[in-house]
Amino acid sequence: MKSNKLALLGAFFIGMSAVAPSSAQEVPAGYPEGYADTIAAAKAEGSLVIYTATDAAQSQRLVDAFTKKYGIKVEYNDLGNNGAYNRAISEAAAKQVGADIVWSGAMDLQMTLAAEGYVEPYKSAELSNIPEWANYQETLYGTTVEPIGMIYNKGAISDEDVPATRADLIKFLTDNKDKLRGKVATLDPEKSGAGFLHHTNDAIETSDFWDFAKALGAVGLKTYSASGSMRETVVSGENVLSVNIIGSYALDWVKESPNLGVAFGKDYTPAFSRLAAIMKDAPHPEAAKLFVDFMLSQEGQNALAAGGLPSIRDDVTEGLNFVSLNERVGGNLKPIGIDNDLLDYMKPQKRVEFFREWNAATKP
DSSP: OOHHHHHHHHHHHHHHHHHOOOOHHHHTTTTTTTTHHHHHHHHOOOOEEEEEEEEEHHHHHHHHHHHHHHHHHEEEEOOOOHHHHHHHHHHHHTTOOOOOOOOSHHHHHHHHHHHOOOOOOOOOOTTGGGGGGGEEEETTTEEEEEEEEEEEETTTTTTGGSSSSSHHHHHHHHHHHHHHHOEEEEEOOOOHHHHHHHHHHHHHHHHHHHHHHHHHHHOOOOEEEHHHHHHHHHHHOOSSSEEEEEEEHHHHHHHHHHTEEEEEOOEEEEEEOOOEEEEEEEESSSHHHHHHHHHHSSHHHHHHHHTTTBSSSSSSSOOBHHHHHHHHHHEEEOOOSSSSSGGGGGGGGHHHHHHHHHHHHHHH
């Protein structure tokens, strides 16, 4: 009789373990006690909504890995940097928040979201595993480190003639004015959130930015709202040079286009990070927390790096990280800080002054 009771008791516990949630087994080592509850709650929510400007080609591995691991469906909305920001604040104003996460490389727009109270603070379970610079007050998290550089048509500009420094680039534009006229491109700072960040950061960090802008204007600069559009024109030869572009994309593009070259300033290569923020009143807050942690984890960072977005961590086994990227661009990588300085050019009067001076320099 006693043995029968023990057998029944054993069968009971075996049965219970068979139907028990797998959340506890999925908790990564070192995560806080109770994290299994976060996983279970996120799975119960069942879905996640992201507003972003990151091309799906670069982020698909991350999204697929997250869904495979947790079974949570991701609604991925590529709206552009300005579009993601504008939609997020419009919905928040109407008290109809649609995004769980806004993930954008327009660092100044992301900082504005945080400064104006649109972001829900969250202490990531990965906090101890990421560099200090990648965390802004537990509201914004840097997820990548990406260089800003230039692409060129190899049929029009030889590798040997590509300018190595900003001073060389200004001289190259000036000395080849006729050859380059109407064939130089960059991101439009008025239409592109990335373009505004890249150009205003240059204005802060370099003493010759306005000389550079005037040199661009002298060759009949053409501006675009998206990096992909510029790529197509440089590959075709419609343009022969594109400056201040997203270098992580360019490093992938050159693998597919033999006539396309990529270069970075040997004296100074700025770098931006795609910042992730959880929206206040997000419809799926637990799934948002889970995704942020996954993005920052070694597994998530490997997925991003494998997709061509260099990692903030030094323990990834795929793609580039900060150290290897710095070597690739010549040793002078200078990341844009994730701090309140990003808000400087977001002040209305400062923006108006920048656009006025930019237009005067580039559209003489």
